[in-house]
Amino acid sequence: xxxxxxxxxxxxxxxxxxxxxxxxxxxxxxxxxxxxxxxxxxxxxxxxxxxxxxxxxxxxxxxxxxxxxxxxxxxxxxxxxxxxxxxxxxxxxxxxxxxxxxxxxxxxxxxxxxxxxxxxxxxxxxxxxxxxxxxxxxxxxxxxxxxxxxxxxxxxxxxxxxxxxxxxxxxxxxxxxxxxxxxxxxxxxxxxxxxxxxxxxxxxxxxxxxxxxxxxxxxxxxxxxxxxxxxxxxxxxxxxxxxxxxxxxxxxxxxxxxxxxxxxxxxxxxxxxxxxxxxxxxxxxxxxxxxxxxxxxxxxxxxxxxxxxxxxxxxxxxxxxxxxxxxxxxxxxxxxxxxxxxxxxxxxxxxxxxxxxxxxxxxxxxxxxxxxxxxxxxxxxxxxxxxxxxxxxxxxxxxxxxxxxxxxxxxxxxxxxxxxxxxxxxxxxxxxxxxxxxxxxxxxxxxxxxxxxxxxx
Numbered sequence: 194x195x196x197x198x199x200x201x202x203x204x205x206x207x208x209x210x211x212x213x214x215x216x217x218x219x220x221x222x223x224x225x226x227x228x229x230x231x232x233x234x235x236x237x238x239x240x241x242x243x244x245x246x247x248x249x250x251x252x253x254x255x256x257x258x259x260x261x262x263x264x265x266x267x268x269x270x271x272x273x274x275x276x277x278x279x280x281x282x283x284x285x286x287x288x289x290x291x292x293x294x295x296x297x298x299x300x301x302x303x304x305x306x307x308x309x310x311x312x313x314x315x316x317x318x319x320x321x322x323x324x325x326x327x328x329x330x331x332x333x334x335x336x337x338x339x340x341x342x343x344x345x346x347x348x349x350x351x352x353x354x355x356x357x358x359x360x361x362x363x364x365x366x367x368x369x370x371x372x373x374x375x376x377x378x379x380x381x382x383x384x385x386x387x388x389x390x391x392x393x394x395x396x397x398x399x400x401x402x403x404x405x406x407x408x409x410x411x412x413x414x415x416x417x418x419x420x421x422x423x424x425x426x427x428x429x430x431x432x433x434x435x436x437x438x439x440x441x442x443x444x445x446x447x448x449x450x451x452x453x454x455x456x457x458x459x460x461x462x463x464x465x466x467x468x469x470x471x472x473x474x475x476x477x478x479x480x481x482x483x484x485x486x487x488x489x490x491x492x493x494x495x496x497x498x499x500x501x502x503x504x505x506x507x508x509x510x511x512x513x514x515x516x517x518x519x520x521x522x523x524x525x526x527x528x529x530x531x532x533x534x535x536x537x538x539x540x541x542x543x544x545x546x547x548x549x550x551x552x553x554x555x556x557x558x559x560x561x562x563x564x565x566x567x568x569x570x571x572x573x574x575x576x577x578x579x580x581x582x583x584x585x586x587x588x589x590x591x592x593x594x595x596x597x598x599x600x601x602x603x604x605x606x607x608x609x610x611x612x613x614x615x616x617x618x619x620x621x622x623x624x625x626x627x628x629x630x631x632x633x634x635x636x637x638x639x640x641x642x643x644x645x646x647x648x649x650x
Contacts, residue, residue: 271364303564341399341408
């Protein structure tokens, strides 16, 4: 084949491939990748449409949102979750639950070198904190709690070898039942989502199938709408009954002109008003009995308790008490809810966030040793008991060493009482080869100690 023929064949193949991609995109109703990137550059790297807020909600709107969600359209449900954040009780509990979670201590396991890169050197941020900002993770976890599903994008950053997570508004998330796939309605068009492909992260603590049914939004919405309406009714009640009615009684011989003049003074009643009363004239104020507002107050309190039970599992943050402080959030929010949030976020990051970074940085062969992250949700009281147990075990080891001639297996004791050993990567109580900052003893260095132990035996 001549050179000209080969060039024509290559050009024809490229045209066929381009036409094929265009036909596939048209069939799926999605934009071409090059068009998506062009729109992204036009809007400064942003593909998410501006949020749409609905400020007035009714109970029927909740049912409409639920029916739409079951078809895969999460627009109304997402807008409702956005409105829920406008409630002080919902927002406060969400911040207490998610903010506390993302700031918990993290434990990394896996390859030593990768772990060191994620953790970072002392007093400096590692790749993990830079790649997954705490605020973005907290917002993603909040979406998972409310809607049952959240969406985020890993965006490349110029000058860095790793992307940065950005949470996206879930009201533009769609699920196509016929494909079994999520799409995101961006300003460039619907974008197909492949979780864990290095670009998309789909946080789905509500379950793999119809996760919106596992979110708290439906139960919270009923309480939120009822509470919001009670607030409006209470405001109207206060506006109507805060100012007492004014009743004037004139003398029997007063003329119509005198009565109308006095009525004009009552109508013009303002702050520090002074009215001259003729003899035998009377002026009274008729006030409400002052208990009508209690209906709305009681309704609001009951709805606050319902919201607190859904989001925290208890009423501590409503009633106050010893746990109503930042340093005792673990007492205010039920432990199993914190553990559930930590497990869900850890699973999402370990399957969709960290592996793409390992693949790009260390290669596909390193995925088998990819590090895992786990949030430590151990309450301080348990940590205190654990420290006391470690102290008692250390004293017991010292005592038994004196009796047995240093024959106690310290490694097994360290594993049993969870004593952290520097350089122990796999958690077996022994220093692992290649651990950063730790030098293993050369063969023969411990021979004298072993000989002393044998002689003592």
